[in-house]
Amino acid sequence: MIPQTFAYKKAHTIDEALALLRAHGDDAKLLAGGHSLIPLMKLRLSTPELLIDIGGIRELTEIREQDGRIELGALVTHRMIEFSTLLKQKCPVLPEAAALIGDPQVRNKGTIGGSLAHADPAADYPAVMLALDAEIEATGPDGSRTIAAREFFQGLFTTALRPDEMLTRVRVPAMPPRSGAAYLKFPNPASRYAVVGVAAFVKLAPDDTCAEVRIGITGAAPAAFRATRAEEQLVGRAIDDRTLTAALEDLVDPDDLLSDLAATAEYRAHLCHVLTRRALRQAAERAHS
């Protein structure tokens, strides 16, 4: 309820934030919306000595279109994503997923950068980032680098970010013609985090077979992952019941999945099947229309 005493510094630029991060190392934490970090601090599960508040770095609060991709600054809130006209037109699955996060208060404060960097295994965005093949921009002392979403989520609360880097931007593709995406979430009745969340992206070939497909699954395992085996089975085939049944047979291995109060690994595996099937169907329908 009351965090351990900590120091607080406000960074006004990315460089200032990086300098502070370099000077204080593991003792410091970046503070964006604070909706993951502050609760952990109140329970004293996280006890940083310094909070570097990056909330005032204005250049990281924009959503803009650039070279066929939509670029989101790390400080863009879930609420801004939920209501972004640009995203609703060019990449509607992202606002749809954002609308499922927490409640309005959380969505008003929480940021996409904070959520991705925190890498909660049950967060919603990771599945969508994987399905969209998003790029995550990390900035460190030597400048910026781009990390593919599938390389980014490495384990429980663990990402490809280096200790001296901060997540600065996220880039998702504008949806190409004859493509569709969907995110379906089976929420934990208590926390409303995903017990399992599945994002699917489908691009259809002229003959309505599946030209490109990506499946991102969150909540099920210690880190969000791509269901590549199933993806491979689907390419070149029409998305129908028979194809889906065959392709999803090997979707996940329950031995790799989490078991907790909300669901056993066995049930999570089942939910992965049900939700992936539904998400693929929905994505394919959207690709058609």
Next chain:
Amino acid sequence: MEARSYIGVPVRRVEDRRFVTGQGRYTDDIVLPGMLYAWIVRSPHAHARIRAIHTEKARQHPGVVAVFTGKDMLDDGVGSLPTGWQIGSDMKEPPHYALAVDKVRYVGDGVAVVIAETKAAARDAADLVEVDYEELPAVVDAAEALKEGAPLVHDEAPGNLCYVWELGDREATDRALATAHHITKLEFVNQRLIPNAIEPRSAIGHYDPGRDELTLYTSSQNPHLIRLLLSAFVLKVPEHKVRVISPDVGGGFGSKIFHYPEEVICAWSSRKLGRPVKWTAARSESFMSDAHGRDHITTAEMGFDRDGRIVGLRVRTIANLGAYLSTFAPGVPTWLYGTLLAGQYKTPHIHVEVKGVFTNTTPVDAYRGAGRPEATYVVERLVDLAAHEMGIDPAELRRRNFIQPDEFPYQTPVVLQYDSGNYEGALNKVLEMADYEKLRAEQKRAREEGRLIGIGLSCYIEACGLAPSKVAGAIGVRAGLYESAAIRVMPTGKVQVFTGTHSHGQGHETTFAQIVAHELGIPLEDVEVVHGDTAEIPFGMGTYGSRSLATGGSAIYRALEKIKAKARKIAAHKLEVAEEDLEFRNGQFIVKGTDRAIGFGDIALTAYVPHDYPDDLEPGLEENAFYDPANFTFPFGAHLSVVEVDPDTGKVKLLRYLAVDDVGRIINPMIVEGQIHGGVAQGVGQALLEGAVYDRSSGQLLTGSFLDYALPRADDLPSFEVGHQETPCPHNPLGAKGAGEAGTIAATACVVNAVIDALYHLGVRDLPMPLTPERVWRAMRGLPTDGAAS
């Protein structure tokens, strides 16, 4: 002109303006000069011996004023928290000290308190208190606790058994079941719940050394009882030197009835330090230290004859009481449970046996409904399941067994004498509201399309309006359960009403004011309801058991009768007529057959400026009344729910919920409807979402926050369809029965019955609550549900 009626009118709640504008004043809002802050060091272990407590480092922390342990309090003569309900002469009552002395017995048991100038300093220093624990094996499940060789929670209670209690005729019941045509049997757990009032508990001890007076502010439903227990039993200081104030309280659901350790800690340490001491629970402390509810393991068998008439009911329950006896804990799974097992039915023979058991868990006590939801669950699940097993429509099977309207007063085989009721009337009404026949047809059609729709019923009765004091005494309650009221009419005709009940969400400030305004014929704005302060209110037994209107309202009514009788004497004197020549109407005493009258305001002024006044009458207009009810009240009703189960995931969606309740005469229908809504939401919560889970080996509370403990939210619930039937209570002056618990008592069984109704054709006859998607999914596939996540 007719008097403006305030009875049966949905007057907007007068207290809501301050609540919705953030101007409520709760215990934690109170800041006193020189106030200190307490933080309680709690046991991380479910069961451990305390070898030593090292407090030196904590004492040296900046801002820390004192660190106390259980031994400090014991050495100072502080007593054990008493139990207010005795079950049998052999009940085991091990001591319950505010801070543990030699052993800790559940995760969250207090071991020390750090008191500092700021809350942050107290919190920081709490980490510096070093407790040397010798961990002991723990037991959290009540059935496990009864087994040979189970860890012993208290040396005073061999086998962890607090008591064995039984009610009814064992032999007659056994005989009836032995010859029954059909027996329906269920073995189930009525799971433990965590109440989660929106306001965490809070207390401030404020000792005034000059007057040698102690004031305790506490988020309690029951200030007078807390004063009695704290002064006479725990601190052993004179009762008149203790004042207890319960200001605005943000919900309780029973969990704030009881006398808690933190109240003792704040009161005692304020006396020691001569400064006010405040404690407010963090939400995680609420989860582990507020008394929990339910937690029964039950085997129940109901026998039927060839025609579907109930011939007998046998119930065996193991009730988990937790690590210590909370204030009313022993009575909840016994008298408040066993006596309701007849339900609405003519069950000739009933026998119930309950074992109360200690475990290494948070104490369990009354939670909204308190024993009656558990009893309703037994009866209504059995009747519904029997209907499925015998191939009789569940509504029809109930009809065959209802006590009929002409059979009242009806003596059940389990003590209670029901005074009134029309059970079939309520059932018929809810079936009509739902269009039952059409629903069944829709269900059939949906099933053909592969959709799983279920319809559930729950016909409940409750005994509330607690309670006739003689009966309370006969069943071991160590208190009377009457209620008190005082009416103070001021010289300007404005009225203060002092009630010993306590409002923590129920809207008493409105409902009670309506009664007074109606009876005195004055505007509602002229009435102020005062509650929650032992210095202002003569006495009181607090609010729980749906008692406030039936007992507290009746006490107010009695006091009003005295006010009106005295006012009549004054009016007769002023108008120079005999009292019997006057009628009281519209706030005026009128000389019958004339237009000569005197208003209530003039009478009030005369009472306080008695220049022209009867010789033999005392000045002033203020009256007290104590009201002891003649019987319990017996609200009842019929609820119906419709659910749909996702065949792929097992997720249950509640599509409709209909309630027809007979809570007697209604003063404010909007408030009653709100109570039904809230109660139903909590009952649905138990059926589908809520459940406290302890780790069986470590005794850790795994559902210790809202991340893991699921309360129902708006999007879990449909819009409720509420109807009423009004059969006035025959034995209290208001005809009121009580509405606070009805929804919770009915809803749990109602929703579970609906889900089983959706799945019965798949071979599912029962499911453990809460009915999580995984459990439902497993059951649909014939997999064991005990392997499921909670």
